[in-house]
Amino acid sequence: MRVFWGLVLLVVLGLSGCGLFGGESGGESGRWWEVYFTEPGRPNAEIVSRLVGYIDSSKSKIDVAAFEFDLGVVAQALERAKKRGVAVRWLTDDEYGLGAENKPGKGQFAVLMRAGIPVKTDKGQDLMHNKFIVFDNKIVWTGSTNLTINGTQKNNNNVIVLKSKELAGIFERQFDEMWRGEFGASRLSTVESQDVVVNNTRVRVLFSPEDKVAEKLAGLISGAKKSVRFMAFSFTHEGMGKAMLSRARAGVDVQGIFETRGSETQYSELRQFYCGGLPVRQDTNPSAFHHKVLVIDGETVVTGSFNFSNNADLRNDENVVILFNGDVAKEFLGEFNVRWGESRQPSKVKMKCR
Template sequence: MDNFMRLLSKFRQIVFIVCLLFLSGCVNTAVLQDIPSQIGEIIVTVEAVTTPTPAANPDPIILADDTAVPWYAIYFTEPNCVPPEARSGGLDEMLAAEILAAQESIDVAAFDLDAEPIVNALIEMEKRGIPVRVVTDSTNAAQSSIRRLRRNGISVPEDKRRALMHNKFMVIDGRIVWTGSMNYTSNGVYCNNNNLVRFDSPALALNYITEMDEMYIDRSFGPDSPENTPSTRLTIEGVTVENYFAPETEISPLIGRLVARAEEEILFMAFSFTDNVIGEALLGRADAGVSVRGVFENSGSDTIYSFYPYMEATELANLDVRRDGNPRIMHHKVFIIDRETVLLGSFNFSESANYKNDENIVIVHDPEFAAQFVEEFERIWQEAQPDS
């Protein structure tokens, strides 16, 4: 199965490159003759792609407007943390529906995975013969949900190290990417504030498949991962999208540069914020007159490592930070720059995320996309309590 998945991944990359050559008018028959014979007799049928209809909007989810721009859909949890037996209609069921609609392949990189609808859907697709690949962090590899996957024939490699395989992404059929802050757990869906974004882009999917190959096939985690993302900067429907993976790419300096370019406003939501590079960049822009507002997850925010006490104690009039009001977890990892650019993903703003953990981020440069995250920020901001 590993050899098949490696060949399938290689085949997708070749098809993607050939398509680009066709579009640019640079292809000829010699290019086609160069396709490696090792791929074997793979027959490709091109059909109209039908996007699965998302589940109806239930109470535990806030859906942003996903009707105007078909290449992305944005979802936010609305935590109510009802008892486990009463939990239904959430994003776990939406992801399960996406899995069950898969025709070719399913890749899941999950730091934590215990949501029953997702686990059941993965097992069902393995029974149907659809290739299913799952990787997880060793911290959570012994839990019953992972054991169930393995008992049902799904190989689940783990990173086997102290640092974290902290990704939360899914790739369906080599074109649909789900990523964001949400762990694939019942609490992640029903108790914690999270974001989840669905992208429809074969080029973006190829980036994530390449990362998955490193972990699933090559067992390369953390600093051992090669810096080989096919397209770190893409254009999707006229919108510039950036995509990076840590620790092969240092994300903290990248965020620092993004923050340093802010001209009017910076908004952020942070589960963890201890990174000096990012913190100093924020303080520098606030000192330069840029409006900065941020919400910190309450737990851990009063430690000497967190930037919350330092920011809260500053006398900069245009810097305002609060601790979140969710009695459970505010789990977002988001920056919004000038209401035009959004950074999202699994990356906590910490040195461990930058240098040790397996992480991913997406940066979308689009005011319409950003507007939906601004709305979520304002909702979290209103629920948060300023220190007196």
């Protein structure tokens, strides 16, 4: 994983070949945001070590909402946290989380529960697909990365860490609602109170299904003046696709990378884009291209657990963060450019344009 930290020299960090980006906060460390990207195929686990560091530094509370889990060192770190008096709670999916506990390589939830850490699931709702952690009511960890070996070492993914009590409070409220058993459409939207300003950066948080996420993302796309870049594990949402095609026809520079397997289904927007003349590519990762990212006009970044699909919009429990910050956007564009260079043109034969 490539590592960048504001303008700090990589040699000082001693982490060449890895990726973290830091933003200015004016605090003691000078950082209020950090961005990490995986480097599939390299024998490193930088994201995992950073996560363990946040767990080991926590003093009072850790709440985890995570779709999947098989990272033993994270389970051990949470066990240590519990022993020193930190209150830890874990929410996961009933099928892909706790329901997969007996599969090879699993068993980490048993470690948590033996340590006295409560684990709850969505009890048969669609997918509890969230990927966020809140530390000490002041730090949020989110992005596209599942807490698994595949997620952190094999798939293309991102993590963003946001140091803000206001943002942490928004995620805590959502966590508490799910902890009480409120999943899917049972929750009322509080989207009007999910905009905050952190060190002159506007940050908006969205949750599905209650916040009509796809409609709001289509609105952002429709407002693009210069450029749209996207990286998508799944892109099947017709409304978001139409918004991109419309902006491209209006002269906006639209480019994107699709996960190969997901993009070759009849539901994918890839064929529409390719046949419409948009420069789009497919990834070449033999595992998975798992990003769910938009970068608009080089100034606005969208990331989180939300695939660009109807299921994500209408059924699953998902989280999204939108940052109106050119420095953050620059780092995501850097990741886009690296992955664009690795990607390939779709097969003209398979696309079957008329």
